[in-house]
Amino acid sequence: MSWGLRKARMGVLWLVMAVMLAACGRHQATAVGAVALEITHQVDGQALQLHEAQYPTPQGERFSVDKLRYYLSNFRLHRRDGQWFVPAVDAQSSKGYYLVDAADPASLRFRIEAVPPGDYDGIEFLVGVDEARNHAGVQSGTLDPAQGLFWTWKSGYIFLQLEGHSPQSGADDHALTYHLGSVDAQDRARSVYLPLAPSVAKVSERIEPEIHLYVDLAELFRGTHEIRIAQLNTVMGSSAGKTLSDNLPGLFHVDHVHNEPRHRAHDS
Amino acid sequence: MKWLAVFLTLVGLGLALGWPQFSQLAADSWRRHGTPRLQQPEGWPRPVYDFSGNPLSRAGFELGRALFYEPKLSRDDSIACANCHQQFVAFANAGHRLSHGVNNALGTRNAPALFNLAWQPSFMWDGGVHPLEVQPLGPISNPVEMAETLAGVVRKLQDDPRYPPRFAAAFGSPRIDGQHVLLALTQFVGTLQSADSPYDRYLAGRVRFNAQEQRGLAVFRAQCVSCHREPLFSDYSFRNNGLDAEPRDPGRAHITERAEDRGLFRVPSLRNIAVSGPYMHDGRFETLDAVLAHYAEGIVSSATLDPALRQGLKLDAADRAALRAFLDTLTDERFLHDPRFADPGEDS
Numbered sequence: 001m002s003w004g005l006r007k008a009r010m011g012v013l014w015l016v017m018a019v020m021l022a023a024c025g026r027h028q029a030t031a032v033g034a035v036a037l038e039i040t041h042q043v044d045g046q047a048l049q050l051h052e053a054q055y056p057t058p059q060g061e062r063f064s065v066d067k068l069r070y071y072l073s074n075f076r077l078h079r080r081d082g083q084w085f086v087p088a089v090d091a092q093s094s095k096g097y098y099l100v101d102a103a104d105p106a107s108l109r110f111r112i113e114a115v116p117p118g119d120y121d122g123i124e125f126l127v128g129v130d131e132a133r134n135h136a137g138v139q140s141g142t143l144d145p146a147q148g149l150f151w152t153w154k155s156g157y158i159f160l161q162l163e164g165h166s167p168q169s170g171a172d173d174h175a176l177t178y179h180l181g182s183v184d185a186q187d188r189a190r191s192v193y194l195p196l197a198p199s200v201a202k203v204s205e206r207i208e209p210e211i212h213l214y215v216d217l218a219e220l221f222r223g224t225h226e227i228r229i230a231q232l233n234t235v236m237g238s239s240a241g242k243t244l245s246d247n248l249p250g251l252f253h254v255d256h257v258h259n260e261p262r263h264r265a266h267d268s
Numbered sequence: 269m270k271w272l273a274v275f276l277t278l279v280g281l282g283l284a285l286g287w288p289q290f291s292q293l294a295a296d297s298w299r300r301h302g303t304p305r306l307q308q309p310e311g312w313p314r315p316v317y318d319f320s321g322n323p324l325s326r327a328g329f330e331l332g333r334a335l336f337y338e339p340k341l342s343r344d345d346s347i348a349c350a351n352c353h354q355q356f357v358a359f360a361n362a363g364h365r366l367s368h369g370v371n372n373a374l375g376t377r378n379a380p381a382l383f384n385l386a387w388q389p390s391f392m393w394d395g396g397v398h399p400l401e402v403q404p405l406g407p408i409s410n411p412v413e414m415a416e417t418l419a420g421v422v423r424k425l426q427d428d429p430r431y432p433p434r435f436a437a438a439f440g441s442p443r444i445d446g447q448h449v450l451l452a453l454t455q456f457v458g459t460l461q462s463a464d465s466p467y468d469r470y471l472a473g474r475v476r477f478n479a480q481e482q483r484g485l486a487v488f489r490a491q492c493v494s495c496h497r498e499p500l501f502s503d504y505s506f507r508n509n510g511l512d513a514e515p516r517d518p519g520r521a522h523i524t525e526r527a528e529d530r531g532l533f534r535v536p537s538l539r540n541i542a543v544s545g546p547y548m549h550d551g552r553f554e555t556l557d558a559v560l561a562h563y564a565e566g567i568v569s570s571a572t573l574d575p576a577l578r579q580g581l582k583l584d585a586a587d588r589a590a591l592r593a594f595l596d597t598l599t600d601e602r603f604l605h606d607p608r609f610a611d612p613g614e615d616s
Contacts (some may be wrong), residue, residue, distance in 0.1 A: 135398075135399075137321065137399045137401045137402065138401040138402055138446070138447050138450040138451060138454075139447060140445055140446075140447040144445050144446040144447050145402060145405055145418050145446045145447075145450065146417075146418040146419040146421075146422050146445060146446025146447075146449075147419075147446075148417060148418075148419060150402065150405065152405040152406050152408070152409040152410070153392070153396055153397070153406055153410075153522075154396035154397060154523055155396065155397050155398050155399075155402055183525075184524075238525060239525055
């Protein structure tokens with residue numbers, strides 16, 4: 001997409017956001033809130049430990065994880081009254097594109113800001129990067145190709161990178177290598193919708209809710225498609241990874257929601 | 269007062285030389301010393317790459333130029349982009365079928381010439397990479413080329429006292445990141461424009477072709493132009509030009525995973541072709557005569573062979589000699605020796 005068109009589209013988006021914000025502002029308090037997200041990783045209930053621990057897959061194969069990194073983006077929050085809150089994005093920045101790295105505790109907690117007060121009962125996001133940003137040229141911040149999650153022999157982001165070992169892998173050194181991304185125009189980042197029920201996230205001037213998600217890697221091997229490492233040990237952006245990509249939304253679960261007063265949420 | 273003097277001098281020069289010579293002199297001087305700007309010559313399409321998202325500046329272009337000649341882009345600081353892309357052969361790799369990377373590793377595909385890249389919709393022989401900005405990631409990280417990571421490049425440049433001020437001048441911050449490294453490189457490689465060959469001057473009515481060149485142009489337009497479309501001399505499609513019955517390199521199919529793309533490669537431009545051999549994606553042909561012989565009598569049939577080449581090309585000896593003469597008119601000497609694109613050297 002050309003820069004001009006990209007800019008024009010972003011311009012329209014901004015305008016829509018501005019109108020929406022202005023419209024909201026008339027009905028509600030001017031103060032805006034935030035929602036914090038916290039992510040933990042596990043395999044069938046066991047906390048994920050990188051490098052050493054081995055975990056069983058649902059098919060009885062075993063694997064360990066050295067590296068787990070992925071993008072989450074395009075967050076939307078669903079309010080109980082049926083409205084969606086869509087955070088503003090800026091084509092010039094990677095704000096709103098979160099790079100989660102199991103080895104980097106700071107990346108496991110992030111905030112969605114400028115959320116209008118209200119009771120939210122659902123959250124939606126992409127595992128990966130949307131089509132426009134996936135082909136938008138060189139970007140900065142979390143989307144900087146220097147993060148190492150941009151393919152070098154073809155163009156596009158690695159949405160999820162899982163590297164480890166498995167005795168069932170026939171690759172050199174029993175390596176397990178899953179680099180998943182968009183393979184073709186039909187194969188875009190998978191969307192996840194998670195209801196918060198029975199909880200709600202009560203965003204207000206005083207309360208910054210914390211939504212705790214857990215990511216269960218066992219789901220990578222069951223879900224829509226059953227995956228056997230003995231048959232699939234290496235995926236580097238090929239269509240062989242589509243089955244794994246189809247399983248991605250099943251990894252994400254809501255653990256619980258805290259509705260804590262703001263100062264406490266900040267301190268934790 | 270100073271400006272008045274300069275103005276009067278210029279007017280005087282203009283009067284003395286006459287306007288056409290004066291404007292030519294001014295243009296030449298600007299061309300030699302100014303920061304390149306992308307021109308859209310008469311008859312050319314609009315560039316695909318839009319610099320409005322990466323505004324060209326002198327600081328940005330000169331930084332990109334320094335990076336292009338910077339061996340720190342490779343893992344052991346031994347190889348710069350310019351090692352395999354040499355200006356005097358239109359930024360191809362002179363005399364190398366395949367190029368040597370760090371530790372003398374050998375690549376698998378011929379290093380292409382670099383020019384008019386702002387018009388090229390996708391990069392690499394298989395077209396897997398686009399837009400232009402992200403292309404350098406390929407050679408930087410390929411284990412048989414520079415074998416480095418972009419993060420590693422950023423770290424080394426940040427630690428080199430010459431670079432943070434240059435990034436600050438170009439992009440407003442001395443904190444180097446991958447985006448700015450790639451945008452600077454794009455300012456350099458994206459302005460490598462070659463549009464001043466004898467062919468271009470012929471089209472503009474500034475020079476004549478001799479009979480041989482004239483005939484070569486006619487042969488070219490009858491037999492070659494459907495893929496090597498003027499004025500860029502490529503339609504930027506992917507085609508199997510009959511090199512192998514069973515291609516060892518899957519080519520385009522490596523990206524698309526489609527059987528019908530097996531053995532297809534990007535149609536290269538023919539500008540500067542006489543100086544930028546060896547030829548083909550694997551550099552198998554040393555000379556243009558070998559290339560023309562291939563098209564005339566060497567086409568190998570396969571499932572994905574381009575339909576236009578099923579019968580080979582009808583090129584007798586006289587046609588080939590004329591084509592050679594015409595292809596020589598595509599060499600842009602000014603581009604090959606443009607000082608703005610040369611190694612800036614240690615003192616930059």
